[in-house]
Amino acid sequence: MSEALDDQWVVRGDHDEYATILFNEVMPDGYALNHPRHTLLLKTTQSLIVASREGPFAFTQSPKVLARVARSIIGFGAWCNMENIERFENVTPDDIARFVSLAATGYERTMQTVRRIQDATDALRSAVGVPVPLALALQHAGIPSNLRSKIPRALEAYYHMNYPLALETVSARTETKQTLTKGTLYQKFFPLDMLWQCRKSISSALVFEPFPAGVWSVAESLGKDNGHTKTMPVNVCFHILAAAVNWVTLGNALLRLMHETSRDPSKAEEACLQFSKRHANELCGVSLSTRKLGSPYIVHPKTACITYLPTAVYIIIAAFTARRDIEISKLSAGSVTGNSESGWWLKSYIAKTLRRDDFTPCPEIVKAAVCLMEKIGREVRQEHAISLLFVVPGDANNCSYRRCAIDINLFARLVQTPKVMIEEILTDWKFSPHQFRRAFAVLFVWRFEYANIGALSYQLRHFNIDMTLNYVRDAELSSLIGEEYHKLTLEKMRSYANGPEKPCGIFGNVLKKFIQRFRNTISMTDEAGLERKLVEFVEQRKLRLRATPWGYCGASGTPSNLRRAACQSVINPSRGITLDGVPDSTGSDEYLCARCHFHVTDSTREDHWVAKQKSMEQAARNAYTSELLRRAQMERSRVIRIFIQKNFNKE
Incomplete structure (x- = not known):
């Protein structure tokens, strides 16, 4: 840990882990934390960091946790400064009750950042003109510049006041009451309890116990359940x-x-x-x-x-x-x-x-x-x-x-990530690091259609597959994947009906006949009628096309579909069923799919497979190819040739 008189501390831990704690953040009165008028708050914060790591009240060696303790104390001190409370000894139980109720709704509402940045901008306009520099507005409002990610509404208010023409396409944010999770609130309130527990060893302390029933009971009453990590749209x-x-x-x-x-x-x-x-x-x-x-x-x-x-x-x-x-x-x-x-x-x-x-x-x-x-x-x-x-x-x-x-x-x-509709309000999606871990699981399941959960479990480093299944069996995830399969199926049907792609394969020919039947029953110019027919067809038949290495599979999990699917034949030793009950494409190949009643491909893939078959034949004819490898390549070439004949009617 750095010297006690430094304006910043670098707290170190194991594995080269460290965290930097800055003591020059600006406070609501416009002065930095390390200004002489805030000496008491600075010394109290530093004393609590030391007490958290050493002595009878020590509870952690983690640099990140110590930095979180510092942020919580500095945040509470900033709120007291905004409320004109100069010392922690002057805080009353009513003040604690007001602070914790506001803290449960997020930083912007607690620190009134929208009002403060609007007042600061109005005050600076006469002195510096328009636009008012953002750094100056934040400094005048007493908002630390490193907390910009926590004040999206305040920043939008600033930009609308200073750059209204540049933000004509940016919709104003509707204020919503945010509720933090119980775990987050516990992390925020625990350092306040230390202001009472460590009262004999710090410069300024609370004179009463802030949470007689315990910190967790207060966090539990005000916060929402932690729940699982949200799936990104x-x-x-x-x-x-x-x-x-x-x-x-x-x-x-x-x-x-x-x-x-x-x-x-x-x-x-x-x-x-x-x-x-x-x-x-x-x-x-x-x-x-x-x-x-x-x-x-x-x-x-x-x-x-x-x-x-x-x-x-x-x-x-x-x-x-x-x-x-x-x-x-x-x-x-x-x-x-x-x-x-x-x-x-x-x-x-x-x-x-x-x-x-x-x-x-x-x-x-x-x-x-x-x-x-x-x-x-x-x-x-x-x-x-x-x-x-x-x-x-x-x-x-x-x-x-x-x-x-x-x-x-x-x-x-x-990078202007699209806004999302949450409770009928268009707002920014709130990202967290763990969402990308979940996104990996989503994309894996999406791509391999619930196959090989063991491989996913290893990638996530779960102790057992049940932990992994908690990711992939989630109702939100299942609904999301189902919606995307539905969109894919409609997109392919529209492409087959209107675009240059022509459906091929046994099931592709069936779809072609249905599309032609729709064409014959409606006017050729009635595209809305065709769209309606396609949607009805997909929904009534519960058709869901799933991507495979050789095209698309339209088999469902019904007993009749499983009985007729080529890859589910008893003579196929690699046959398998995914977690959602449909045929597992990883247990199939070109030969089986080409003969399957549920296989679909399209004309755009023909050149790829023709080139693939020719490359196999050329490799097999190479004089330096071993006899064993030559036989395998010739067999592979034969399988691809059958696939081409069955799907694209080529001899």
Whole structure:
């Protein structure tokens, strides 16, 4: 731990884990916490951090928990400052009751940030004109700039007051009463109880016991159930994943731009303008500029590289490896090994179950993301002899380096992630790190249709499959996957009816006949009638097309469908049923699917299979091919030839 007189503390733990606690945050009166008028609060906060780690009231060695204690005490001190309460001794039971009831609804309502930033903007307009710089407005309102992700409504109020024309398409947020979970409230209220328990060893303390019935009883009465991790809506999930992939892919170019603009400031703005135009799609609507324009979608190149790029890297690792937040935060440089031929492996600490380092298979985009993060923090690691991956250069005035401030919600707003309808209110989706672990499970189940749950259980590092089944048997997940299968089926039917694709395969020919029958019973120009017929057909027959490596499968889980499905024949030793009761495509192949009553493909896939069959024949005719391999390739070529004949009527 740093010296007691420092304006910031770096608290260290095991496995190179550390947390930085800043004592220069601005308070509601406009003065920083380390200003002489706040000496009592500063000393009290520091004393409680020490008491939490050492002595009779010690309960943790975790740097993250100690930082959370500091934030809770500073937050309560800020509220007292806003209410003109100078010392904790002056706090009354009524004050505690008001604070905890407000704290249960979130930071914005507790600290009245919307009103404060509106008042600050109005007061500054006469002095500095319009627009008022955001940093100045936050400072005048007494809102710490590092808490911007917690004040989305206040920021929208600021931008609507200063940039109304630029935000014509941004809908104003309807105020909703947020309720925090019981666990979150317990973490917020526990440090307040320490203001009473440690009253003899701290500078300023409560003179009464704030929670006579216990901290948990208060958190339980005010908070909502923790519940399970929410499943991200499909459009939200795919949008933020695509944005993260784009930013990581563009990462090296962004780093070069940051260095160029710092070396030659005279050409910096023109370089940012050209870069933004050239990479508009990859930046997802974000523009780069060295000027303080104030728009929420214009950022400085250094901010893009030091703040948003690490967040994109974090999202890639979380979504494509299913690692937990604590496991990603402890990653070291050089944690990805392997090659493009044998695959890539991520070495990480596995919390909760293994509690040791282990290797996890990962795609190449994870390798690219880790390499990018290594490049961002390379100088910091070399200078300070540390191995942590998520570190970046710090502010020269405060610290030489710091841990990356990962803020997924801030990144999501920057890349304009679609809003969602929650309780008839259009609002931003609230992200949490664990949602990407759940998203991995969703995508795995979606892609492999409940097959091979054991592989998913290993990837998640669950002790037993029952833990994994809690993910995939969730009613919300089942409903989500069912809706997407329904959308896919309607999309393919529309494509077969109106587009260039022609359905092939045994079941594809059946669908073709139904579509032609619909055409014959309605006017050729009545597209609405055709759409209605297609929807009725899909819903009445409960048709659900599921993707397979060879096209689509239309078999359901009814006894008659299972009896007629080719892959369910008793002579097929690899036959299997998924958790939702339909044929498991991993137990089939081209030969079986080509002969199946429920197989569908389309004409766009014909060239692929013809080329595949020719490549097999050419490989088999190679003079250097062994006899055993040649026979296997000829058999494979024969199977693909049958598949082509059955599906595309080719001899």
